[in-house]
Amino acid sequence: MLRFDNLNLRRGSRLLLNGANFLVHPGWRVGLTGRNGTGKSSLLALIGGELAPDGGDFSRPRDWTLAHVRQQNEALDHAALDHVLDGDAEFRLLERELSDAEAAHDAARQAVLHDRLHAIGGYAARARAGELLHGLGFAPGDERRAVSEFSGGWRMRLNLAQALMCRSDLLLLDEPTNHLDLDAVLWLEEWLRRYTGTLIVVSHDREFLDHVVSHVLHIADANAELFAGNVSAYERKRAERMAQQQIAHERQQQERARLQRFVDRFKAQATKARQAQSRVKALERMTEIAAVRAESGIEFEFAAPDALPDPLLTLDEATIGYGECRIVEKIRLSLRPSDRIGLLGANGAGKSTLIKTIAGTLAPLAGRRQENKGLVIGYFAQHQVEQLDSDATPVQHLLRLQPSLGEQAARDFLGTFGFAGERALADVRGFSGGEKARLALALIVFERPNLLLLDEPTNHLDIDTREALAEALQDYVGAVVLVTHDRGLLRAVCDDYLLVRDYAVKPFDGDLDDYARVVLRGTPANASTTANAGDTRRDGRRDRAEQRARVAPLKNEVSRIEKQIAKLEAQRAVIQTELGDPALYESGRGDQVADLVRRQGQLTQDIAALEEAWFDAHAALEDAAQA
Numbered sequence: 318m319l320r321f322d323n324l325n326l327r328r329g330s331r332l333l334l335n336g337a338n339f340l341v342h343p344g345w346r347v348g349l350t351g352r353n354g355t356g357k358s359s360l361l362a363l364i365g366g367e368l369a370p371d372g373g374d375f376s377r378p379r380d381w382t383l384a385h386v387r388q389q390n391e392a393l394d395h396a397a398l399d400h401v402l403d404g405d406a407e408f409r410l411l412e413r414e415l416s417d418a419e420a421a422h423d424a425a426r427q428a429v430l431h432d433r434l435h436a437i438g439g440y441a442a443r444a445r446a447g448e449l450l451h452g453l454g455f456a457p458g459d460e461r462r463a464v465s466e467f468s469g470g471w472r473m474r475l476n477l478a479q480a481l482m483c484r485s486d487l488l489l490l491d492e493p494t495n496h497l498d499l500d501a502v503l504w505l506e507e508w509l510r511r512y513t514g515t516l517i518v519v520s521h522d523r524e525f526l527d528h529v530v531s532h533v534l535h536i537a538d539a540n541a542e543l544f545a546g547n548v549s550a551y552e553r554k555r556a557e558r559m560a561q562q563q564i565a566h567e568r569q570q571q572e573r574a575r576l577q578r579f580v581d582r583f584k585a586q587a588t589k590a591r592q593a594q595s596r597v598k599a600l601e602r603m604t605e606i607a608a609v610r611a612e613s614g615i616e617f618e619f620a621a622p623d624a625l626p627d628p629l630l631t632l633d634e635a636t637i638g639y640g641e642c643r644i645v646e647k648i649r650l651s652l653r654p655s656d657r658i659g660l661l662g663a664n665g666a667g668k669s670t671l672i673k674t675i676a677g678t679l680a681p682l683a684g685r686r687q688e689n690k691g692l693v694i695g696y697f698a699q700h701q702v703e704q705l706d707s708d709a710t711p712v713q714h715l716l717r718l719q720p721s722l723g724e725q726a727a728r729d730f731l732g733t734f735g736f737a738g739e740r741a742l743a744d745v746r747g748f749s750g751g752e753k754a755r756l757a758l759a760l761i762v763f764e765r766p767n768l769l770l771l772d773e774p775t776n777h778l779d780i781d782t783r784e785a786l787a788e789a790l791q792d793y794v795g796a797v798v799l800v801t802h803d804r805g806l807l808r809a810v811c812d813d814y815l816l817v818r819d820y821a822v823k824p825f826d827g828d829l830d831d832y833a834r835v836v837l838r839g840t841p842a843n844a845s846t847t848a849n850a851g852d853t854r855r856d857g858r859r860d861r862a863e864q865r866a867r868v869a870p871l872k873n874e875v876s877r878i879e880k881q882i883a884k885l886e887a888q889r890a891v892i893q894t895e896l897g898d899p900a901l902y903e904s905g906r907g908d909q910v911a912d913l914v915r916r917q918g919q920l921t922q923d924i925a926a927l928e929e930a931w932f933d934a935h936a937a938l939e940d941a942a943q944a
Contacts, residue, residue: 318342318378319364319487319515321541325372328359335539336373341532343486346509346516348530348548353751353779355536357519361385361489364517377487381515384485386493387476397467398460400475401446404482408439437484449478452504453497454664470496481508490518494525495776498664499802503836521779523548524804548780617758617789618733621873622767624691625654629768629796630675635684637667637674643682644670648822650815652768656796659807661825661832662817668800669699671817672770675798695766699773702753707746711736711756714745718763734759735782750777758786767795775803794869804829871938878931882924889920 319341326334333356341347349357362368363375365385384404393400403409411434418426434440450460453474464475473496480488494502502525509516509529517534520526526533526548533544533551544551631651638644644667652658652675660668673679674686676696706714715727731741734755745753754777761769769790775783787809790797799810807814807829814832816825825832892913895901901910 320374320376322375323373324370324375326356326359326363326368327371328356332539333359334536334541337541339534339541339543341515341517341534341543343515344513346512346529346531347518347543348526348533349517349519349536350521350526350533350548350551350780351536352781353749353777356539357536358491360536360541361491361517361519364487365489381486382483383487383489384480384483385489386473386480386491393464395464396461397450397455397464397475398443398446400464401449401478401482402442404479405437405442405484407437407484408434408442411437411439442482446478446482449481452501452508453478454501456665474501477505486514488512488514488516488518490516490520492519492521492777494520494522494802497802498668499661499804499807499832500663500836502802503833507837521775521783522803522805523780523783616733617762617785618876619762619789619793619795620765621869622693622765622795624693625767625795626689626691628653629689629692631685631687632674632681633685633687635674635681635686637670637679637681639670639679644820645817645822646683646820648684650675650822652796652798654767654794654796656798657790657810657812658796658798659811659814660798660800660817661814666817667820667822668817669772671822672696672772672798672800673698675768676770692768693764693766694768694770695761695764696770697758697761697772697774699776701757702750702777705745705753705756708744710743710745711741711759714756714760715763718760730763731756731759734762751779751782754778755782769793769795769797771797772800773802774799775801775806792869792872794873868938868941871934871941874934875931875938878927878934882927882931885920885924885927889917889924892917892920 321337321339324334324337325332326337349360351357359368363370364377365383411430415427415430415434418430438445447460451457455471455474464472467475477490477493477496480490493505497505502522506525506528509518516529518526518529530547531545533546533548535542535544535551535555542555544554546554628651632648635648635650636643636646637648648671660671662668670679674681676694677686677688678696680686709717711731712724712727715731716722716724728736728741731737735752736756736759740752745756748756754774758774774786778786783803783806787806790806790810797810799807801807814825814827815822816832827835896910896913896917901913
């Protein structure tokens with residue numbers, strides 16, 4: 318087993334774990350969760366032997382074989398299949414020894430080596446490696462290509478396949494789904510569920526973890542908490558415990574205040590001195606119950622577009638691809654403001670090519686792409702974060718889009734995307750992948766698009782940020798076209814799915830569970846058994862779209878009123894501070910006092926009127942949400 322005894326772990330001056338104690342038993346599949354920066358990757362590095370503890374002890378069985386994904390992306394010349402086979406070190410060693418024994422005509426040694434190859438399944442090794450490559454999305458023939466011919470993302474898939482090839486006792490995976498499409502994620506889930514060793518996996522994909530793990534290890538505030546069950550069950554239990562803790566904290570604070578009032582009132586009275594002293598001792602003995610501190614401070618907000626032309630954009634008999642290579646043909650697509658479309662299909666089928674064509678960055682090879690007047694596209698590409706200026710701050714990025722905005726307004730806007738305080742003035746060079754992705758999204762949202770095209774927007778985002786993005790997209794009144802391997806985001810946002818497959822784009826009438834069956838079991842994409850279910854789902858998606866159209870304007874009105882109230886209350890607070898200044902009442906300043914009192918009264922009346930309007934708007938919103 319893996320044993321952690323009073324473990325302290327640091328990265329630089331930051332304390333990541335403080336006195337952690339837990340055990341991981343053989344065969345457990347553990348999901349390592351926590352916000353970005355809490356120390357998940359550092360803990361994996363410790364388990365993998367790349368870091369040493371700063372205090373306490375960590376141990377793992379010496380005879381365990383460890384497998385992990387190499388992060389290097391060397392441009393190697395050997396074939397992809399050989400790269401994957403290198404993951405089984407014993408098989409490769411036996412291959413070399415057998416070759417030497419054959420060259421030496423050592424029949425006895427050959428017999429021993431063949432027996433061992435049979436025992437470890439070595440004769441099926443190439444078939445296993447081919448299955449891994451196929452499951453991770455490599456096309457037939459790719460196994461013969463040199464590693465150097467693949468892009469960085471595909472090399473990471475090769476490294477993942479190499480780690481899975483290892484017949485390991487302990488498998489460490491750090492964000493394994495980041496470079497995968499949905500089809501490959503579904504396959505990887507199935508593979509990991511059959512894995513018999515001990516698995517430690519870091520991922521911010523809740524649905525992936527829920528399907529794979531048997532335990533959750535959550536890191537927060539330098540503490541590690543181990544839970545038996547999946548992530549959703551853990552978060553429900555944790556939310557209940559935090560609610561109870563907050564109630565206990567508030568009750569304790571009330572009791573502290575009551576005891577302190579008694580002490581303050583009677584400590585000087587001789588007749589009450591003994592009782593006051595006993596209450597002082599009671600306060601000293603009281604163990605502090607900490608208030609609950611929310612982990613996530615991210616709240617995205619997508620402002621309503623200036624215009625919503627209908628339709629926004631159409632593709633008429635469009636054929637898309639590159640040069641002479643036609644990827645998808647005869648696409649007919651009309652995007653309307655209420656559309657929420659998820660693109661499904663294997664990597665290479667043409668999803669990203671379709672989004673580029675919709676965005677206008679790639680012209681169709683044939684057919685027509687037509688924009689309606691007033692179309693504003695917000696396009697988040699897979700490599701959007703690489704286009705950020707590493708030497709510029711978030712504020713500078715925003716002011717480049719609108720120089721007249723001003724620094725304070727820029728900081729106010731960026732604050733809603735988690736760039737508060739000095740973080741808004743820090744160079745992007747030092748940002749994490751999640752921070753860069755949030756900034757790229759903020760810059761897109763700032764331009765108030767009425768069509769959002771999102772191609773894998775969740776890579777590097779933690780669970781809380783993904784959920785904030787999903788909530789913001791639910792409230793967004795424009796159209797969304799989404800490509801992502803995060804099923805939670807697809808389920809939360811999309812009303813309709815399009816399947817990009819076999820050189821065509823067609824509606825997919827099922828849900829994501831149906832799609833998983835298509836990918837894993839080979840079920841026909843539009844099997845008749847799902848037809849009635851598809852009709853029901855389409856009706857439900859249409860109802861949700863209509864409800865969103867009713868609710869969105871009311872939400873915007875409630876938000877507008879709340880902001881106006883906050884603005885007026887801030888102005889009234891300034892006036893109240895000025896009226897509390899004794900110097901104001903010196904002789905000769907009566908007119909100024911009268912003016913402040915008049916403005917205070919007017920602000921009070923305006924706030925009261927806005928509060929009435931807020932109650933009416935909120936009631937209308939609740940009625941619309943329940944309709």
